[in-house]
Amino acid sequence: MMDVRTLCLGVLSLGDASGYEIKKRLENVFSHFYDASFGSIYPALKRLQTEGLVRSETEQQAKRPDKKVYSLTVEGRLTLVRELNNPPGRDRVRSEFLVAMFFADLLPAGQVGEMIDRRIAEHRSLGAELAEREARGTAAQRFVAGYGRALYEAAASYLEDNRYLVESEALLAQIDGDRTGGRTGAGAGN
Amino acid sequence: MMDVRTLCLGVLSLGDASGYEIKKRLENVFSHFYDASFGSIYPALKRLQTEGLVRSETEQQAKRPDKKVYSLTVEGRLTLVRELNNPPGRDRVRSEFLVAMFFADLLPAGQVGEMIDRRIAEHRSLGAELAEREARGTAAQRFVAGYGRALYEAAASYLEDNRYLVESEALLAQIDGDRTGGRTGAGAGN
DNA sequence: ACGGACATGTAACACGTTACATGATTAA
DNA sequence: TTAATCATGTAACGTGTTACATGTCCGT
Numbered sequence A, B: 001m002m003d004v005r006t007l008c009l010g011v012l013s014l015g016d017a018s019g020y021e022i023k024k025r026l027e028n029v030f031s032h033f034y035d036a037s038f039g040s041i042y043p044a045l046k047r048l049q050t051e052g053l054v055r056s057e058t059e060q061q062a063k064r065p066d067k068k069v070y071s072l073t074v075e076g077r078l079t080l081v082r083e084l085n086n087p088p089g090r091d092r093v094r095s096e097f098l099v100a101m102f103f104a105d106l107l108p109a110g111q112v113g114e115m116i117d118r119r120i121a122e123h124r125s126l127g128a129e130l131a132e133r134e135a136r137g138t139a140a141q142r143f144v145a146g147y148g149r150a151l152y153e154a155a156a157s158y159l160e161d162n163r164y165l166v167e168s169e170a171l172l173a174q175i176d177g178d179r180t181g182g183r184t185g186a187g188a189g190n
Numbered sequence C: 001a002c003g004g005a006c007a008t009g010t011a012a013c014a015c016g017t018t019a020c021a022t023g024a025t026t027a028a
Numbered sequence D: 001t002t003a004a005t006c007a008t009g010t011a012a013c014g015t016g017t018t019a020c021a022t023g024t025c026c027g028t
Helices: A004-013 A019-030 A038-050 A074-085 A096-102 A109-133 A139-166 A168-173 B004-013 B019-030 B038-050 B074-085 B096-102 B109-133 B139-166 B168-173
Strands: A054-059 A067-072 A092-094 B054-059 B067-072 B092-094
Touching: A004 A019, A004 A038, A004 A054, A004 A067, A004 A074, A004 B096, A019 A038, A019 A067, A019 B096, A038 A054, A038 A067, A067 A074, A096 A109, A096 B004, A096 B019, A096 B139, A109 A139, A139 A168, A139 B096, A139 B139, B004 B019, B004 B038, B004 B054, B004 B067, B004 B074, B019 B038, B019 B067, B038 B054, B038 B067, B067 B074, B096 B109, B109 B139, B139 B168
Parallel strands: none
Antiparallel strands: A054 A067, A092 B092, B054 B067
16 A cells, blocks of 8 residues: 555655655655645654654754654665565546546537647646656656656647547538637636 | 546436446446546435436346436536536546656665566556557547557556666666566565 | 355545644745 | 745545445356
């Protein structure tokens, strides 16, 4: 069971950090394929400490709340390695976008086109972000960043090449007209 | 908020079905990018019914528990469309595999190689499965299946092309030796 | 005799999110 | 002065999983 706790151990294996810093590092690095919030990180660290997998030193700071800097114990490092060695479970993907595409028949074609436009732009930009990260870090870190970038690019390309499948109405309406202009935002109120 | 309830509405928009059948259809179609279990589907249908979004007819069956066949109401269909029209949130990916790769330095290189071998095989096989599905269904359904297939393929190719980044030890040990043979399964105990 | 597919449902549990509570510093 | 960053933590809530409860039929 790979949960927030393991993730915390992992981040700590790269260097000591406070709960706050762990969150930041997870955002930088893992945000593309794993999420975690303060509400899960702080309790996780607390429990890891009672289990002896991490140790903390309170660093007093002037004008700021004390900072609890955590570090891995030997046991914690062993647990991490054991956890990482477990055969990884299947990736879990939860994509509202793909659900919407699956039921594209129920949506106005223009709306579908807009969603795809946005998605392509998002993926290109996220891919570019990861491409930058691919230049830095350890080989393993570059490997993971590159993986993300490759998938974002593959997704964007697929969308570009196959969008006609879900935009049939638009296809009939304007065979080779401009694809980006002319659509008003449909305010989908709750 | 795109949850199991919306998914149920979606499946029902393709035809009436019982809770059990909804589960099966979700398995076939969505299993690659969305999960749902009986424990979430049955309560969801119940609540959808009290909210008037679905209607049920009990079909009596000899020698089997009665089957509750659900169908969408007009309101349900409207709700579904409204929901699908909401700008889709970001995809959530949770990959134990990528977490393990990120910390590959902590693992024996052989172990990493094995994980990658398995992952490539899995992705190729899941991709092939989707490729079959790509031949059937509506255009939208083929679009989504194709998307999945494209991503599985991209991932598998990336892993093949870049695995050396996380297998440096293995790389030093056997420059161009056979990559698949010779590794014994390391029993990763609990 | 055993497991798997069919069929529905509940309860306990795990996990994570969001919002709340508190409070200083710094840049726009 | 308003928002953002730094900094920790709790409580309520939502959502989903797993296991349990029940029972038949069919294939091996």
